[in-house]
Each structure stands twice: as structure tokens, then as C-alpha cells.
Amino acid sequence: MANGVERESELVVMFSEEELSEMSGVRRCLNYIEVTCGCTSHRYGDAVGRLRVFQNGDLEISCECTPGCQEDKLTPAAFEKHSGRETARKWKNNVWVIVNEEKVPLFKTVLLKYYNQASKNANGSHRSHNGRACHRDEFIRCTRCNKDRRFRLRTKEECRIHHDALADSNWKCSDLPYDKISCDDDEERASRRVYRGCTRSPTCKGCTSCVCFGCEICRFSDCSCQTCVDFTMNAKT
Numbered sequence: 001m002a003n004g005v006e007r008e009s010e011l012v013v014m015f016s017e018e019e020l021s022e023m024s025g026v027r028r029c030l031n032y033i034e035v036t037c038g039c040t041s042h043r044y045g046d047a048v049g050r051l052r053v054f055q056n057g058d059l060e061i062s063c064e065c066t067p068g069c070q071e072d073k074l075t076p077a078a079f080e081k082h083s084g085r086e087t088a089r090k091w092k093n094n095v096w097v098i099v100n101e102e103k104v105p106l107f108k109t110v111l112l113k114y115y116n117q118a119s120k121n122a123n124g125s126h127r128s129h130n131g132r133a134c135h136r137d138e139f140i141r142c143t144r145c146n147k148d149r150r151f152r153l154r155t156k157e158e159c160r161i162h163h164d165a166l167a168d169s170n171w172k173c174s175d176l177p178y179d180k181i182s183c184d185d186d187e188e189r190a191s192r193r194v195y196r197g198c199t200r201s202p203t204c205k206g207c208t209s210c211v212c213f214g215c216e217i218c219r220f221s222d223c224s225c226q227t228c229v230d231f232t233m234n235a236k237t
Helices: 076-082 110-125 156-167 226-236
Strands: 032-041 045-054 059-063 095-099 102-105 138-141 148-151
Touching (some): 045 076, 059 076, 076 095, 138 156, 148 156
Antiparallel strands (some): 032 095, 138 148
16 A cells, blocks of 8 residues: 555556545545545434546445445435435535545545546537437336426436436335425426427427437446446447
């Protein structure tokens, strides 16, 4: 170990020694770097975890809030919610790492360099005619109250939230990490649900401008579902 940074052989150099030298718990691995991270709740205190930063821009957190916690491969937004943070939906501000023995928000560090670049590239390669990312809003039905809930798919983070919710056969309203919504809240009116965010036509029912069949913003290399696996394999060939 040199300068507090644990190494493994033949590692991908993602950040310089200087960029990581003052960060706590840094570990360089074969295709990612790992650092100690956390999120603070005024009610529950600090939830600590291990943040993995991948070169393709993916971020995942293994939670260590309690010795028996089984939450692994959480997105930063999911970790933020899991920690009990009261003002969720701002994970770049609320999830921190330790630099020079002080808690520093992720957005103030170099750790989001690859995430930001991946989001920029994905949005740039999959845009509609007016330059906006063309993923329309989708709805998922709560298994408890049977109400349809809207998912906005403007960023990679939002797409991952929808992707994981779609794969959850027991998804419920309280699982939404960015909206404070419960089963008691009213469902959107049918007249409002027809507006899905298409840049070509507000009430579009699905067209080439708003329906995506797979891109870097809505497919994930760390997901084991067949759709993501196929996309990742095809992208490599």
C-alpha cells in the first residue's frame, strides 16, 4: 500500500495518485476504484458504504450501515434513500466521501468524471430533432394500491430507477426514491397521463422520437438481465 491507496496488479489507471491521495479507503481494482462513502440522516446518523466507480461511468455502492446489511450494488440515489436521508433526490450533494478527514459531497470530487462523461455521451448520441434526450415517461403500477405511477427518463440515473422498478415484481409507491409519494396519493388523471414527454407531439402514443430500443443511457453493464446483457455484448462487437 502506498499513500493509503491499496493496489492490485494490472489495474486500469482512472485517476492519478494526486487526485486520490487524500481520500479515505481508496482501493484500485481491475476495472474500477473503490472508496469509503456515506450519507447522513439527521434522524439516523451516518450510513457508511463502499462506492465503486467504473470507467464506463457506472456507480454502485455496497452499504455497510450495519454489520448485517445485505444491500449491495445500490445506485447512489437508492443508497441515499436507504440511509434515511430526509432531503433525498440530491445524491450528488448528499452522498459524501472523506477527503482530509472531512466529508466532501461527490459533486466536489473527481469521482463523477466518468459518470458525467457517460451521461453526456449518452444524451448526445440519443437525441431528438430539437436536441433533447428522447426517452418518454413510463408508468408502473403499484402492487399495493394498483395505481399507475409516472417515471421520468431524462437521465441515466432516472432510467436505472425505472429499469430496476420494472424488474421488481413487488414494486410499490414507497419504493420511488425521488418523489415523496404513498399509496394514499391520487393517481394521475387519465387526461394528464397521455402527456408522455415526446418532443414531436405532446400526446404521442409512441414514435421514433420518444421510444428507445436501447442505448447507453438506458442499458447497464452491471445489470444481469438479458436485455442489458445483450446490449452490452452487442456494443463490444
